[in-house]
Amino acid sequence: MSVLVTGGLGFIGSHTVRALRELGEECVLVQRRAATGAVEDGVTVEQGDIRDLASLRAIGERHRIGGIVHLAGSMPWPPSADAPVEDARRALGSLFNIMQVAQDWGVRRVGVASTIGVYLSSGLNEGALTEDMPLSVGAAHLIPTFKKVGELLGGYLADATGIEVVNYRISGTWGPRGHSDPFFAAPALIHAAARGVAPDFSALVAAPCAEDALDLCYVKDTGRAIALLQLAGKLDHATYNVASGRATSNAEIIAAIRATVPDADVDLPTGAATAPRAWLDITRLREDTGFTPEYDTARAAADYIAWLRAGNVS
Structure with a gap:
């Protein structure tokens, strides 16, 4: 039996695999x-489109699928003004297709990527955020x-089909194979620091300062947490925070960088932070899977810088 991973060649997906x-x-x-074809021992890539039910079903004819980790976004991204209704239809249709093949194949558990943004868009942005907090409808x-x-x-769909659907509320994830993120400055x-240049913050939605903080989870920890949730014999909940369980400030990132690159040009202004400090409580994740983060800020920064200096480009 194999685990089907959508988006498995992407940022979080590759580390989950x-x-x-x-x-x-x-x-x-x-x-x-x-x-x-097979890309390495135990990993096979199948060409298919999650928006096309027939192509997904064809994969099930070639492989015995026992679980699904759905990391490809079931949303119209990047957004388009040309056909918003059709884009939304196809995006949500991909989730229905995943659930349909899960039912066809007798899959026990389907994991689906969610985001810390479900809290922040509900006005929950201070202190420890827990999965049982009530969310607003809009965003x-x-x-x-x-x-x-x-x-x-x-x-x-979980109630209607009997399939266990697990939501991964993923916090700010950073690390190898990542990309410029519009919401936090760590990447x-x-x-x-790795390239010896001044940082480019043009992709950020707001100018960063040293005190800005968010729950930052190194991508290797994110991938391991998702894998543990997929393979756990028993889960007591349908929703889990996937995070480090603490808020990390830009000042901490800068200190970790300077431990590896002392002369890095990564200073940020101080005293300008206005956003509250929040983090995801990972008690459920820890209790049900045994997960604890393996990468603190210093280890994560050193690992990421080494990866980039080895010639990798993202």
């Missing part, structure tokens, strides 16, 4: 534009809007 392999699981990855941004919709649909700071 590695963690699943380290735990002894074989993985099948589905990608729209990827070549078909100003497309991402938390569709993640909230996905969680509600997943709950209904830009790390890239600047």
Whole structure:
């Protein structure tokens, strides 16, 4: 039996696949534009489109799928003004397709990526955020809007089909194979230090300062947490925070960078932070899977800088 991972060649997906392999699981990855075939021992890439039910069903004819980790976004991203209704239809249709093949194949558990944004868009932005906090219905941004919709649909489909649907509320994830993030400065700071240049914050929605803080989870820990949730014999909840369980400030990131690159040009202004400090409580995750983060800020920064200096480009 294999675990099907959508988005398995992407940022979080590739690290989740590695963690699943380290735990002894074989993985099948589905990608729209990827070549078909085994990419390494125990990992096979299948070309397919999660928006196309027939292509997903065809994968099940070639592989025995026992679990699904759905990390490809069931949302219209990047957004388009040309056909918003059709884009939304296809995005949500991909979630229905995943659940349909899960039912066809007799899959026991489907994991679905959600986001810390479901809290922040509900005005929950101070202190420890727990999974049982009530969320508002609306959201100003497309991402938390569709993640909230996905969680509600997943709950209904779990009840209707008997399939266990697990929501991963993922915090700010950073590390190898990542990208410039519009909401936090850590990736830009790390890239600047590794390349010996000044950081480029043009992709951020707001200018950063040293005191800005968010629950930052190194991507290797994120992938391992998702793998543990997929493979756990018993889960007591349908929703889990996937995070470090603490708020990390830009000042901490800068100190960690300077432990590896003392002369890095990564200074930020101080005294300008206005946003409250929040983090995701990971008590459920720890109790039900035994997860604890392996990468503190210093280890994460050193690992990421080493990866970039080895010639990797993202």
